[in-house]
Amino acid sequence: MRVLSLHQLTCFLATYEHGSLTAAADELGYAQPSVSEQVRALEKTLGVQLFRRVGRGVVATTVADTLRPHAEQVLAAVEEARRAVQRARTLQTGTIRFGMFGTARLYAGADLVADVLERHPGVRVELVGQNSSDVFEDLRRGRIEAAMIAVPGLTGEGMTVTPVARDELVYVSADPERLTSPVTAQRLARASLVMPETTWRAEDSTRIVLRQMLHETGRNPTTRIEVEDVETAVELAGRGLADTIIPRGAVDQLLPRLAPNAGFVSLRPRQYDTLAIVHRAGAVLSPAAQLMIELATARIRSIAEPVTPR
Amino acid sequence: MRVLSLHQLTCFLATYEHGSLTAAADELGYAQPSVSEQVRALEKTLGVQLFRRVGRGVVATTVADTLRPHAEQVLAAVEEARRAVQRARTLQTGTIRFGMFGTARLYAGADLVADVLERHPGVRVELVGQNSSDVFEDLRRGRIEAAMIAVPGLTGEGMTVTPVARDELVYVSADPERLTSPVTAQRLARASLVMPETTWRAEDSTRIVLRQMLHETGRNPTTRIEVEDVETAVELAGRGLADTIIPRGAVDQLLPRLAPNAGFVSLRPRQYDTLAIVHRAGAVLSPAAQLMIELATARIRSIAEPVTPR
DNA sequence: CTCACATCATAGGAGATTCCTGGGGCTCCT
DNA sequence: AGGAGCCCCAGGAATCTCCTATGATGTGAG
Numbered sequence: 001m002r003v004l005s006l007h008q009l010t011c012f013l014a015t016y017e018h019g020s021l022t023a024a025a026d027e028l029g030y031a032q033p034s035v036s037e038q039v040r041a042l043e044k045t046l047g048v049q050l051f052r053r054v055g056r057g058v059v060a061t062t063v064a065d066t067l068r069p070h071a072e073q074v075l076a077a078v079e080e081a082r083r084a085v086q087r088a089r090t091l092q093t094g095t096i097r098f099g100m101f102g103t104a105r106l107y108a109g110a111d112l113v114a115d116v117l118e119r120h121p122g123v124r125v126e127l128v129g130q131n132s133s134d135v136f137e138d139l140r141r142g143r144i145e146a147a148m149i150a151v152p153g154l155t156g157e158g159m160t161v162t163p164v165a166r167d168e169l170v171y172v173s174a175d176p177e178r179l180t181s182p183v184t185a186q187r188l189a190r191a192s193l194v195m196p197e198t199t200w201r202a203e204d205s206t207r208i209v210l211r212q213m214l215h216e217t218g219r220n221p222t223t224r225i226e227v228e229d230v231e232t233a234v235e236l237a238g239r240g241l242a243d244t245i246i247p248r249g250a251v252d253q254l255l256p257r258l259a260p261n262a263g264f265v266s267l268r269p270r271q272y273d274t275l276a277i278v279h280r281a282g283a284v285l286s287p288a289a290q291l292m293i294e295l296a297t298a299r300i301r302s303i304a305e306p307v308t309p310r
Numbered sequence: 311m312r313v314l315s316l317h318q319l320t321c322f323l324a325t326y327e328h329g330s331l332t333a334a335a336d337e338l339g340y341a342q343p344s345v346s347e348q349v350r351a352l353e354k355t356l357g358v359q360l361f362r363r364v365g366r367g368v369v370a371t372t373v374a375d376t377l378r379p380h381a382e383q384v385l386a387a388v389e390e391a392r393r394a395v396q397r398a399r400t401l402q403t404g405t406i407r408f409g410m411f412g413t414a415r416l417y418a419g420a421d422l423v424a425d426v427l428e429r430h431p432g433v434r435v436e437l438v439g440q441n442s443s444d445v446f447e448d449l450r451r452g453r454i455e456a457a458m459i460a461v462p463g464l465t466g467e468g469m470t471v472t473p474v475a476r477d478e479l480v481y482v483s484a485d486p487e488r489l490t491s492p493v494t495a496q497r498l499a500r501a502s503l504v505m506p507e508t509t510w511r512a513e514d515s516t517r518i519v520l521r522q523m524l525h526e527t528g529r530n531p532t533t534r535i536e537v538e539d540v541e542t543a544v545e546l547a548g549r550g551l552a553d554t555i556i557p558r559g560a561v562d563q564l565l566p567r568l569a570p571n572a573g574f575v576s577l578r579p580r581q582y583d584t585l586a587i588v589h590r591a592g593a594v595l596s597p598a599a600q601l602m603i604e605l606a607t608a609r610i611r612s613i614a615e616p617v618t619p620r
Numbered sequence: 621c622t623c624a625c626a627t628c629a630t631a632g633g634a635g636a637t638t639c640c641t642g643g644g645g646c647t648c649c650t
Numbered sequence: 651a652g653g654a655g656c657c658c659c660a661g662g663a664a665t666c667t668c669c670t671a672t673g674a675t676g677t678g679a680g
Contacts, residue, residue, distance in 0.1 A: 004388060004391075004392065005315060005316060005317075006314065006315060006316055007315075046392070046395045046399075047399065048398070052452040052455070052593070054451065054590065058452075059451065061455075061596070062405040062406065062407055063398045063404065066394055066398040066405070067391060067398075073387045073390070073391070074391060077380065077383045078314060078384050080380055080383070081319075081377060081381060081383070081384060082314065082356070084376055084377065085358055085373060085380075086356075088372070088373045088376045089356075089357065089358050089373065093376075094373065095372040097372055141364065142362040142364030142369035143369060280364065283362070284359075286359065
């Protein structure tokens with residue numbers, strides 16, 4: 001008998017409109033004493049008489065007149081909230097957040113957003129991931145539900161990693177001399193490289209792949225230039241200022257545009273970035289996340305070399 | 311676990327803002343499992359996951375982002391409703407409805423409204439009563455809480471009648487001949503009268519008073535002209551087309567303005583209208599009604615002859 | 621004027637809900 | 651590796667909701 005409730009307001013409105021507790025109870029499908037009790041509770045919590053009980057039926061007081069529009073407003077707001085949630089649930093509106101970093105975004109970012117908007121024109125899409133550790137952190141903290149990122153091997157720590165495709169890492173140079181044969185670890189160790197800063201981040205896949213490859217030579221890769229994004233790295237490689245290493249799938253997209261006179265060649269042995277869907281182990285994925293996973297997987301597999309998850 | 315409740319929304323918002331069920335529970339003064347249960351119930355009724363339970367703390371989903379402004383809107387509407395009722399309760403805003411008919415309104419209507427507005431500038435005042443039977447019917451049906459009306463004697467039928475003042479009924483004429491001595495029942499029965507139609511309504515006080523007076527002559531009053539309002543009746547009397555009968559208190563207000571060459575004289579024996587506060591027997595009067603009664607009583611007593619209720 | 625009817629209030633009880641305490645398990649941080 | 655923080659689950663007491671049955675009162679028709 002202390003807090004105001006939606007049920008009380010509903011009973012109040014029905015009573016107000018019918019001028020009768022019995023009729024209100026009929027409409028709401030309750031017994032008359034139940035509605036009576038709710039209205040009385042509302043009067044008690046507000047400290048005001050809302051209806052005068054007068055012989056046959058009840059009559060609204062002026063305070064009830066005052067309350068009515070506000071009560072309607074409250075119930076309308078509740079209905080609106082419910083509708084908004086339902087629209088979000090059915091992906092008519094609302095936001096879909098998905099993690100995607102580096103190579104994956106480079107390949108599939110724009111197309112993926114286009115795919116989503118085609119099916120669900122009303123939604124807002126957020127493709128988060130300025131850098132790879134952010135994405136992983138966001139996954140770990142639960143800020144994003146699932147992501148597609150490049151993994152070196154199996155970086156699963158409470159995470160479920162589902163490989164989707166792999167893409168070969170290739171050596172890009174403007175000097176045809178250096179492209180005549182696959183680049184070995186020995187040559188790579190001596191190379192002067194420009195690498196996107198993001199690529200060299202601690203947990204990044206390419207960094208780990210290359211570090212493993214160079215492990216036998218006992219040297220770290222020599223980075224002459226570090227830049228923020230892959231595009232800049234490719235452009236610099238095109239000008240012959242340094243060489244770089246990018247996924248094979250990005251070659252067709254970047255070289256003609258940014259470094260028309262550069263070419264590429266495999267590493268020896270061939271090295272691969274694995275693109276995978278990652279989410280928290282044991283999580284129940286929302287329809288939105290499942291949709292993103294499905295679309296992102298389809299897109300990536302049409303570009304890079306599909307991998308069947310074991 | 312089926313209907314959406316305000317409590318659920320409150321718990322949801324607190325949890326959303328703190329990113330933690332424990333912190334939300336602290337703020338709301340509940341134990342943590344209680345808040346947890348409310349949030350889970352909300353998720354169930356909406357059929358949507360609002361928070362991801364992730365290790366330490368919880369993280370809002372995008373659906374929760376969607377819901378939040380709506381939830382705030384609902385609670386704000388509730389607060390606004392509560393405030394509106396409190397303002398109405400303390401007579402800062404809202405409507406005060408009071409019944410007042412005929413003579414009473416003529417005497418005290420404008421002044422009473424002015425008195426109320428002076429004390430409570432925000433309120434709306436409704437002085438209802440186009441005719442006397444309406445007022446009585448409204449009282450009986452509970453549409454108005456209390457009224458000040460003229461009563462012939464004690465018209466109490468489930469009504470509490472509190473006499474406040476009485477006013478003599480006087481005979482008004484433009485012919486000085488007819489004002490030389492008090493008008494007897496005999497003379498009245500022969501007179502040619504103009505009376506406001508409202509005044510002659512079945513249950514009206516003046517009608518009953520005059521009928522009782524004429525009872526001895528065995529005749530009914532001869533009404534030559536019937537009009538709607540007292541003002542017109544007085545004006546016609548001023549032009550000498552007929553005589554009329556009005557309460558003494560109305561003379562000063564009406565004669566100089568509408569019938570400057572008319573005069574008045576008592577009846578013999580003197581007849582009186584009694585002005586009384588009337589409300590349903592056994593009703594608990596609201597502060598608004600008490601205020602109106604107090605102010606109306608003060609006004610009337612300053613104009614007409616006070617009567618102490620027995 | 622009286623009787624049948626309609627309406628609201630009250631009472632008591634079954635069932636659901638709310639909210640607590642206590643305990644267990646999982647992360648995160650050091 | 652251990653402690654601390656946080657969430658979930660279980661069980662139980664208090665409360666609330668809602669019902670049926672019944673009483674009280676005013677209304678309207680005969």
